[in-house]
Amino acid sequence: MCCKLPNIDELGKKAGDWCHHCSTRSNCDIYETRPDSCRSFFCHFMENPRLGEEWRPSKSRLMILGKDDGHTVLVMVDPDRPDAWKKEPYLASFHNWSQRLNVVINVGARQYIVKDGLVQERPSSAS
Numbered sequence: 019m020c021c022k023l024p025n026i027d028e029l030g031k032k033a034g035d036w037c038h039h040c041s042t043r044s045n046c047d048i049y050e051t052r053p054d055s056c057r058s059f060f061c062h063f064m065e066n067p068r069l070g071e072e073w074r075p076s077k078s079r080l081m082i083l084g085k086d087d088g089h090t091v092l093v094m095v096d097p098d099r100p101d102a103w104k105k106e107p108y109l110a111s112f113h114n115w116s117q118r119l120n121v122v123i124n125v126g127a128r129q130y131i132v133k134d135g136l137v138q139e140r141p142s143s144a145s
């Protein structure tokens with residue numbers, strides 16, 4: 019999912035599009051020479067051993083990122099599985115996390131905020 023969900027300026031890759039160096043959809047075709055932004059990127063699943071195997075992005079179709087403010091978790095959802103975040107154990111975990119963190123869920127151009135036991139869609143800035 020890290021080769022699909024984020025935009026990568028170095029590669030001119032848009033968010034949600036597969037990188038053209040990921041022909042197998044699982045391994046990098048240019049692993050030895052991949053750009054620095056790929057080398058330095060680690061999603062929360064890779065950084066946090068408390069997230070079990072069910073959170074592996076290829077399985078969950080979610081990529082969890084901590085924002086620099088230290089108070090926000092960004093959940094990027096595979097646009098080909100837009101409801102993946104509503105399944106369990108994910109949604110219950112987001113509600114749990116939201117008691118101490120801002121939980122923001124991005125599904126393509128749509129954005130949802132989990133707060134106070136509710137999920138609210140944030141109005142698009144384009145509308």
Ligand code: SF4
Pocket residue numbers: 020021022026029037038039040045046047048049052053056
């Ligand atoms: S260059 Fe390789 S590691 Fe980077 S996004 Fe493309 S396939 Fe993934």
